[in-house]
Amino acid sequence: MTEEKTHHPEPSYLVDTGKYKGLMAWLTSTDHKRIGLMYMYAIMVFFSVGVILGVLMRMELYWPGQQIYGPQAYNGIFTIHGIIMIFTVVIPGLAAVFGNFSLPLMIGAKDVAFPRLNLFSFYLYVLGAAIALASQFMGNGPPDTGWTFYAPYSIQTQTNVVAAVFGAFVLGFSSILTGLNFIVTMHRMRAPGMTFFKMPLFPWSLYATAWIQVLATPIVGITLLMIIAERWLRIGFFDPSLGGDPILYQHLFWIYSHPAVYIMILPAMGVITEIIPTFALRRIFGYKAIAISSLAIASVGYFVWAHHMYTSGMSTTARWVFSLLTFLVAVPSAIKVFNWVTTMYKGSISVKPPFLFALGFIFLFMIGGMTGLSLGALATNIHVHDTAYVVAHFHYIVFGGVGFAFFAAIYYWYPKMYGRMYNIKMANWSFVFLFTGFNLLYFPQFIIGMMGMPRRYFDYLPQFTFGHQLSFWGGILLVIGFVIMLITLFSKKGAKAPDNPWGGRTFEWNIPSPPPVENFDIMPELGVNEGPYDYK
Amino acid sequence: MHPETVHITPYRSHAWVLITLLTFTVITVTVTWIDLSALTVFIALLIASVKSFIVLTYFMHLKYESTLFRVFVFIVLFIYVLVILFTLADYAYR
Ligand code: HEM
Ligand SMILES: [Cu+2]
Numbered sequence: 001m002t003e004e005k006t007h008h009p010e011p012s013y014l015v016d017t018g019k020y021k022g023l024m025a026w027l028t029s030t031d032h033k034r035i036g037l038m039y040m041y042a043i044m045v046f047f048s049v050g051v052i053l054g055v056l057m058r059m060e061l062y063w064p065g066q067q068i069y070g071p072q073a074y075n076g077i078f079t080i081h082g083i084i085m086i087f088t089v090v091i092p093g094l095a096a097v098f099g100n101f102s103l104p105l106m107i108g109a110k111d112v113a114f115p116r117l118n119l120f121s122f123y124l125y126v127l128g129a130a131i132a133l134a135s136q137f138m139g140n141g142p143p144d145t146g147w148t149f150y151a152p153y154s155i156q157t158q159t160n161v162v163a164a165v166f167g168a169f170v171l172g173f174s175s176i177l178t179g180l181n182f183i184v185t186m187h188r189m190r191a192p193g194m195t196f197f198k199m200p201l202f203p204w205s206l207y208a209t210a211w212i213q214v215l216a217t218p219i220v221g222i223t224l225l226m227i228i229a230e231r232w233l234r235i236g237f238f239d240p241s242l243g244g245d246p247i248l249y250q251h252l253f254w255i256y257s258h259p260a261v262y263i264m265i266l267p268a269m270g271v272i273t274e275i276i277p278t279f280a281l282r283r284i285f286g287y288k289a290i291a292i293s294s295l296a297i298a299s300v301g302y303f304v305w306a307h308h309m310y311t312s313g314m315s316t317t318a319r320w321v322f323s324l325l326t327f328l329v330a331v332p333s334a335i336k337v338f339n340w341v342t343t344m345y346k347g348s349i350s351v352k353p354p355f356l357f358a359l360g361f362i363f364l365f366m367i368g369g370m371t372g373l374s375l376g377a378l379a380t381n382i383h384v385h386d387t388a389y390v391v392a393h394f395h396y397i398v399f400g401g402v403g404f405a406f407f408a409a410i411y412y413w414y415p416k417m418y419g420r421m422y423n424i425k426m427a428n429w430s431f432v433f434l435f436t437g438f439n440l441l442y443f444p445q446f447i448i449g450m451m452g453m454p455r456r457y458f459d460y461l462p463q464f465t466f467g468h469q470l471s472f473w474g475g476i477l478l479v480i481g482f483v484i485m486l487i488t489l490f491s492k493k494g495a496k497a498p499d500n501p502w503g504g505r506t507f508e509w510n511i512p513s514p515p516p517v518e519n520f521d522i523m524p525e526l527g528v529n530e531g532p533y534d535y536k
Numbered sequence: 537m538h539p540e541t542v543h544i545t546p547y548r549s550h551a552w553v554l555i556t557l558l559t560f561t562v563i564t565v566t567v568t569w570i571d572l573s574a575l576t577v578f579i580a581l582l583i584a585s586v587k588s589f590i591v592l593t594y595f596m597h598l599k600y601e602s603t604l605f606r607v608f609v610f611i612v613l614f615i616y617v618l619v620i621l622f623t624l625a626d627y628a629y630r
Contacts, residue, residue, distance in 0.1 A: 215612060255619055302615055302619065303618065303619075314630065315629035315630040316629070317625070317626075318626040318629060318630075
């Protein structure tokens with residue numbers, strides 16, 4: 001590449017050039033970069049609300065018995081906490097924010113394939129989230145079913161389940177349309193010379209994710225509508241007293257919601273796969289294995305859903321078959337971990353904030369994955385199902401994994417997004433607090449879970465007190481870390497960022513920071529012997 | 537990028553598709569009056585499958601598109617069938 005950069009007269013995408021100015025210019029923009037940022041702001045807001053709800057739960061659990069509010073309020077809080085965190089934070093999460101912001105840049109496209117549909121997805125997202133939140137304030141009080149809406153309770157409870165379920169339904173549509181958009185984008189808009197097997201690995205992970213979004217989400221959509229139909233029209237799908245089968249609900253729910261955990265984690269793995277070669281200055285080890293393992297996770301991941309149902313009363317045969325399949329899906333996940341570690345081996349590593357968070361991801365994801373396996377084993381699962389052990393497992397993966405990858409991605413692409421740097425020292429401090437806080441919050445949950453602390457309980461026996469109190473203080477450290485991060489990123493303007501602050505090799509680092517509206521004024525190309533990660 | 541080959545479906549085949557779909561709708565409604573006991577749901581699903589096949593082939597242009605799309609649809613159906621089989625297997629063995 002030549003050193004001489006012609007400096008672009010074109011304005012950056014952050015400057016309003018269209019018909020509108022200010023907020024309206026953002027709300028009507030079909031620019032993938034702006035839509036990505038709007039998702040990011042929305043997700044940060046929902047995340048903050050979810051965190052506050054989480055802290056409220058930890059406060060109530062500080063001592064056994066009632067502290068600040070009663071059991072019904074507790075049920076309502078863990079339900080909306082789960083709905084917000086799952087449906088509006090981690091499921092759209094990385095795909096909506098960085099899929100939008102970075103994907104077209106990384107494959108050398110000017111935008112996604114359907115920019116207007118993209119904006120429409122964003123509005124569906126906002127609408128769905130608003131409906132879900134409205135469930136708190138209308139009807140007979142906040143829903144108290146948990147985010148899983150298990151029948152028959154979700155049919156029988158008097159609380160406002162319909163609004164929450166309908167909100168999740170609308171959010172699902174947003175997810176489907178985003179997935180569709182990304183699939184078409186990757187098939188039709190890759191730069192010349194970029195074959196599928198030369199595509200960077202974050203796009204690859206989004207490709208696998210997008211297929212899950214398109215194929216699995218409709219199933220939960222229908223299932224949620226069935227709940228509404230059953231509540232309003234008394235059609236007996238799930239409630240035995242109406243002639244339905246509650247286990248059918250669990251099947252339908254997890255047919256979506258297990259693959260949904262891959263909607264969350266695959267893009268996170270993709271981000272880590274971008275960050276590690278950049279900061280180790282090494283070409284990624286086992287490119288094809290990583291690309292294909294994404295697809296393998298996506299496809300095998302369809303057939304493990306019933307590991308959530310071992311104690312539901314389904315058939316014994318189904319239980320061991322699903323246990324076996326669950327063990328299979330761990331293999332492609334492990335392949336990725338080996339490849340990341342091998343990539344770092346003998347690299348020239350510079351420990352910058354994105355890399356720190358990537359390391360944090362690997363550590364926490366390993367703990368989450370290993371405990372997932374112990375949960376996937378039929379025999380152990382029976383003992384720890386519906387205990388705090390499960391809570392610890394999925395928080396290690398969803399927060400320790402997806403959450404930390406999200407933070408890593410923000411620290412990685414922030415200079416590209418805003419054309420500004422942030423304070424590296426502050427960013428490192430945010431990592432220290434988030435990481436220690438996280439482990440202090442969730443590790444004790446493994447232990448009290450094994451001791452028998454049930455999940456979703458308002459009260460507990462005295463022997464669990466110490467564990468809950470550690471968790472509370474961990475939560476406080478975590479919040480401090482999150483606040484430090486927000487201050488680092490958004491409080492004041494940092495120094496101007498160069499086009500390529502980290503020495504990355506993918507296309508987005510060859511264009512100005514922040515990128516111009518049309519991304520590339522010369523179409524980027526990959527030569528026959530070039531790959532996405534040509535370090536050495 | 538290579539130029540797109542555009543296929544324009546003549547009105548006549550659209551009309552035929554419409555008539556076929558309407559006919560099948562009438563059949564769907566009619567069979568509900570006949571008592572087929574266990575086969576009722578099966579027949580309804582069968583008719584619905586034929587209808588969606590026609591919609592996919594003509595209205596959604598699968599007939600004229602590249603093989604890639606057909607492969608996609610095939611994989612999707614395959615996963616779908618497997619998912620249903622797994623679920624039903626639980627019932628069979630319970
Ligand atoms: C090595 C891979 C994994 C295995 C073997 C595994 C296994 C399991 C099992 C068996 C359960 C059910 C526990 C029970 O309720 O008794 C479970 C729960 C859960 N897992 Fe995983 N898991 C894995 C990875 C993931 C990933 C990648 C995510 C998300 C990104 C995730 C999110 C969850 C969630 C949210 C729950 C709790 C669902 C609920 O509310 O009941 N897991 N996992
Ligand atoms: Cu699962």
